[in-house]
Amino acid sequence: MSYAMEKLREEKVFKDPVHRYIHVRDRVIWDLVGTKEFQRLRRIKQLGTTFLTFHGAEHSRFSHSLGVYEIVRRIVDDVFKGRQEWDESDRLLSLCAALLHDLGHGPFSHAFEKVFQFDHEYFTQAIIMGDTEVNQVLRLVSADFPKKVAEVIAKTSEKKLVISLISSQIDADRMDYLLRDAYFTGVSYGHFDMERILRVMRPKEDQVVFKKSGMHAVEDYIMSRYQMYWQVYFHPVSRSGEVILQKILHRAKELHEQFYHFKHEPKHFVTLFEGKPKLKDYLELDESVVLYYFHVWQEEDDPILKDLCYRFLNRHLFKYIEFDPATEYKKYMKLVTLFTDAGINPEYYLVLDSSSDLPYDFYRPGEEEERLPIQLSMSNGEIRELSRQSEIVEAISGKRRTDHKLYFPLDLLKDESTKKNEKRQIKELLGING
Amino acid sequence: MLFEHAKILHAIRTAKEVVGRKKLQKMIYIAKRLSFPYQEKFDFHFYGPYSEELTLQVEELVNMGFLDEVKEKKGGYFQYRYQLTKNGGEFLELFEQKLPSTLDECINDMNKKSSRFLELVSTVLYFDALPREDIYKKISQVKSKQRYTKEEIDEAFQYIESLKSMVNNQQME
Known part of the structure; x- marks a missing residue:
C-alpha cells in the first residue's frame, strides 16, 4: 500500500473541547502532527495579546490547526464523499492543507509582521518546501506533494474548491477559530450551529455552496463573526497590549541599528532586525523565547525598552481615547510636539491604532471586488448569492466598520514632578482630568 | 498609521487621477515590489496580488474627505475614479514624508497602462521566484479566464525590467 493511502492500525483521537474528538486514521496526518515544526505551534498562542483582557485565551495555534483539520475531515469524509462534483483524490491534499495552513505563524504574529515587514505566509511556504520534517513527510506521498499543499494554502x-474549504468567507478556518476563541475567552457570542452548516455544504466546480435550507445557520455564523470581531478581536485593552508589543520590537530593532550594547544579546532576533530572517532562526522563535527576552530587557539601560517590557509583562497598559483622524489630525501633530517637549518620546508613547472589519461582502460579476461570495443552492438547482436571499445579511453586506483609538501612558502624564505645564496641555488636549 | 495613508495620497496626487480600484491595487503592489516603502500586506486573490489593508486605507481616505471617489458605469460594470481633494492636499502637507523621485516616475508610467496589463505584471511579479517557464504555466492556470497570450506575458516581463532600470538608473545618477 502506498504511503498516501496508509491507515493507522487503530484510529487515534485527540480530546478537544470544541469538537469533542479529533479523529486521525491517515498515517500522513499522524506523522505531520509529530513533526517538530507542527509541535512548535503548541508554543504560539492563537490570540496573541487577547489573554491580557480575556484570561482564558491561552489556547494555541496547535489546537486550532487540529480543529481546522477535523472540520475538513468531516466535510470530505461525511458530506462530500461519493458526490459527483467531489474528486476523492483531493482528500489528502485537503486534509494536509487544513492541518498546515497556519504553520508559518510565529509568536505574536501580527506585531512581528508589522514591525519586521514579512508575512507568515512566506514562512508557511518555506517550511513546507524547505529542509524540514514536514517536507520530509509530505515528500513520502509524492515528490510534488509539498508544492501542491503549499499552493492550496x-x-x-x-484547485479552487479545495482552496475554498480553508479560505473563503465561510470556511473551516473561520468556523474553528470562532467556536474555539468563544470557548476559551468565555464569551457568550461566537456560537453558531456548525453541524447544520456542514450538513448543507455541497461541492461545486469552483467553490463550496450551501443548500438554501441551511441559510439561517449561515446567517447565524455571519452575525457570530461580527460580534466576535468587535467584542473580542478588537477589544481596546488587547489592542493596548499589541501596541506596546509592537513598540518593544521597534525599540529593540532601533537600538540594534544604533549599535547599542545589549546586556542580553538578542541573538534570536538579529536576522529579523536586519531584514533577512532565516527559516532556522524563525523556527527557534516562539513565545517562551520572546517573553524571556522581555524579562531580561527589563534590566537594560535603555529607559524606553525597559519601561515598555515592564508594562507588557505586568499589564501596565496604555490608556486610550476615541480619535477621529479626519477632524483631529492637526491635534495629533500638536500632541507629537507637546510629547516631545514633555520629554516623552511620541514615537513610542503616542500611538494611533485602527481596527476595521467588513462582516460580509459580495462580488458582482465584472466589478473590481475581490471577495468570493457565499452561494446558496436553491431547491430548483439555481445558485443565488446569499445577500440576495437573506435580509439580515443584506443589511450588513459591504458595510465596513472602523474604530480609531489614540493610546498613551496616562501614568507618565499624571506625574507632574517634571514638565508640569506641557503635561497639563497634553491632558487638556486629550480631554483627561487630573 | 497616518503616514501610511499619506503615501497612498502621494501616489494618487502624482498620478493626478487613478481610474479603477484594481489599477490602484496593482500600482501600489508593483511599487512595493520595486522596493518603494509601501507596507501594505498583499496576498493572492482573483485579480492577482490584493491588499485588504490598502482597500481599507482608500475607504478611510474617502470617508475622511481626503480622496474624491466617483463611481461610474462602464459597459456592464462599475468602476471607481480617484482624485486628491483640497483637504487631502492639506493633510499631505503635514504628513508627507520624503519619497524617492523615481517613485513618481514609475507611478506616472504605470498609470498610463491598462488595469488588465497591470494585473498581469503584478501576477508575474508575485510568482517571480519561479523559473520563467513555470511562470507562463502558472499564469495560464491561475488566470485562465483572462486568456493572456505568451506575447502579453513577455511584454509584462519587459515592462518589469524597464521599471527596474528606471529605479536603478536614478540611483546611479
Whole structure:
C-alpha cells in the first residue's frame, strides 16, 4: 500500500473541547502532527495579546490547526464523499492543507509582521518546501506533494474548491477559530450551529455552496463573526497590549541599528532586525523565547525598552481615547510636539491604532471586488448569492466598520514632578482630568 | 498609521487621477515590489496580488474627505475614479514624508497602462521566484479566464525590467 493511502492500525483521537474528538486514521496526518515544526505551534498562542483582557485565551495555534483539520475531515469524509462534483483524490491534499495552513505563524504574529515587514505566509511556504520534517513527510506521498499543499494554502492552486474549504468567507478556518476563541475567552457570542452548516455544504466546480435550507445557520455564523470581531478581536485593552508589543520590537530593532550594547544579546532576533530572517532562526522563535527576552530587557539601560517590557509583562497598559483622524489630525501633530517637549518620546508613547472589519461582502460579476461570495443552492438547482436571499445579511453586506483609538501612558502624564505645564496641555488636549 | 495613508495620497496626487480600484491595487503592489516603502500586506486573490489593508486605507481616505471617489458605469460594470481633494492636499502637507523621485516616475508610467496589463505584471511579479517557464504555466492556470497570450506575458516581463532600470538608473545618477 502506498504511503498516501496508509491507515493507522487503530484510529487515534485527540480530546478537544470544541469538537469533542479529533479523529486521525491517515498515517500522513499522524506523522505531520509529530513533526517538530507542527509541535512548535503548541508554543504560539492563537490570540496573541487577547489573554491580557480575556484570561482564558491561552489556547494555541496547535489546537486550532487540529480543529481546522477535523472540520475538513468531516466535510470530505461525511458530506462530500461519493458526490459527483467531489474528486476523492483531493482528500489528502485537503486534509494536509487544513492541518498546515497556519504553520508559518510565529509568536505574536501580527506585531512581528508589522514591525519586521514579512508575512507568515512566506514562512508557511518555506517550511513546507524547505529542509524540514514536514517536507520530509509530505515528500513520502509524492515528490510534488509539498508544492501542491503549499499552493492550496497560498491560494495559487488551480484547485479552487479545495482552496475554498480553508479560505473563503465561510470556511473551516473561520468556523474553528470562532467556536474555539468563544470557548476559551468565555464569551457568550461566537456560537453558531456548525453541524447544520456542514450538513448543507455541497461541492461545486469552483467553490463550496450551501443548500438554501441551511441559510439561517449561515446567517447565524455571519452575525457570530461580527460580534466576535468587535467584542473580542478588537477589544481596546488587547489592542493596548499589541501596541506596546509592537513598540518593544521597534525599540529593540532601533537600538540594534544604533549599535547599542545589549546586556542580553538578542541573538534570536538579529536576522529579523536586519531584514533577512532565516527559516532556522524563525523556527527557534516562539513565545517562551520572546517573553524571556522581555524579562531580561527589563534590566537594560535603555529607559524606553525597559519601561515598555515592564508594562507588557505586568499589564501596565496604555490608556486610550476615541480619535477621529479626519477632524483631529492637526491635534495629533500638536500632541507629537507637546510629547516631545514633555520629554516623552511620541514615537513610542503616542500611538494611533485602527481596527476595521467588513462582516460580509459580495462580488458582482465584472466589478473590481475581490471577495468570493457565499452561494446558496436553491431547491430548483439555481445558485443565488446569499445577500440576495437573506435580509439580515443584506443589511450588513459591504458595510465596513472602523474604530480609531489614540493610546498613551496616562501614568507618565499624571506625574507632574517634571514638565508640569506641557503635561497639563497634553491632558487638556486629550480631554483627561487630573 | 497616518503616514501610511499619506503615501497612498502621494501616489494618487502624482498620478493626478487613478481610474479603477484594481489599477490602484496593482500600482501600489508593483511599487512595493520595486522596493518603494509601501507596507501594505498583499496576498493572492482573483485579480492577482490584493491588499485588504490598502482597500481599507482608500475607504478611510474617502470617508475622511481626503480622496474624491466617483463611481461610474462602464459597459456592464462599475468602476471607481480617484482624485486628491483640497483637504487631502492639506493633510499631505503635514504628513508627507520624503519619497524617492523615481517613485513618481514609475507611478506616472504605470498609470498610463491598462488595469488588465497591470494585473498581469503584478501576477508575474508575485510568482517571480519561479523559473520563467513555470511562470507562463502558472499564469495560464491561475488566470485562465483572462486568456493572456505568451506575447502579453513577455511584454509584462519587459515592462518589469524597464521599471527596474528606471529605479536603478536614478540611483546611479
